[in-house]
Amino acid sequence: MFDYQLKLSKRRKTVAIKVTPEQVVVTAPENVCEVALENWLKSKKDWVHTQRQKLELAPNKQKPLQTRSLLVFGSVYKIEFSDINKPVIDHESRFIYLPEVLRQERLEFRRAIIKLLTDLLSSYLELCLEQLSKQMNCHVSAVKIREYKSRWGSCSSKQALTFNSLLAGAPEHIIDYVIVHELAHCHVLAHNTLFWQLVEKHYEDYKSARLWFNKNGKALMIE
Numbered sequence: 001m002f003d004y005q006l007k008l009s010k011r012r013k014t015v016a017i018k019v020t021p022e023q024v025v026v027t028a029p030e031n032v033c034e035v036a037l038e039n040w041l042k043s044k045k046d047w048v049h050t051q052r053q054k055l056e057l058a059p060n061k062q063k064p065l066q067t068r069s070l071l072v073f074g075s076v077y078k079i080e081f082s083d084i085n086k087p088v089i090d091h092e093s094r095f096i097y098l099p100e101v102l103r104q105e106r107l108e109f110r111r112a113i114i115k116l117l118t119d120l121l122s123s124y125l126e127l128c129l130e131q132l133s134k135q136m137n138c139h140v141s142a143v144k145i146r147e148y149k150s151r152w153g154s155c156s157s158k159q160a161l162t163f164n165s166l167l168a169g170a171p172e173h174i175i176d177y178v179i180v181h182e183l184a185h186c187h188v189l190a191h192n193t194l195f196w197q198l199v200e201k202h203y204e205d206y207k208s209a210r211l212w213f214n215k216n217g218k219a220l221m222i223e
């Protein structure tokens with residue numbers, strides 16, 4: 001059997017199991033028969049085990065201060081502190097050098113990392129956005145980059161685009177998908193058939209890109 005925390009509830013009519021990385025929580029009706037509950041939970045042992053394994057395997061948010069590493073365009077870059085004033089990034093050896101003072105300043109460190117990713121994404125967008133917006137016949141009014149918690153990009157009705165800084169951790173072809181997605185919103189705001197047809201016209205394998213985010217999106221986040 002597995003360890004679990006039992007929560008009895010007056011309102012509940014059925015038993016439910018919730019598996020989190022920290023614990024298993026079982027919610028049951030207040031008048032539940034304990035023997036029946038134990039037996040039922042025993043029958044769910046394998047399922048709980050599988051859920052736990054999935055959670056362990058699922059990539060978690062990045063912890064760059066702890067791991068001294070950061071995803072940049074789909075590759076792992078090492079972080080080193082150095083006697084410098086401004087962050088320096090070496091793409092050839094995949095190293096990021098940060099000022100020594102940031103080692104002890106968690107918030108400042110995080111801010112520096114986000115700034116770095118923002119600048120990287122900004123340069124990348126400069127390279128690709130113009131060509132893609134021409135190709136898709138869009139008249140983008142403004143481009144912004146900021147950290148979002150739960151979206152990769154957005155497009156306003158005035159065709160102002162915003163991209164999530166954390167995208168700079170994704171491979172370039174995945175960033176391209178987000179660009180095409182947001183540009184397609186310049187023509188169609190809803191996620192309807194017409195919208196996906198337009199996306200597909202300019203980014204054939206959009207389904208794989210969407211799957212990529214389902215699988216790896218969380219790993220781009222930074223704690």
Ligand SMILES: [Zn+2]
Pocket residue numbers: 181185191
């Ligand atoms: Zn959308």
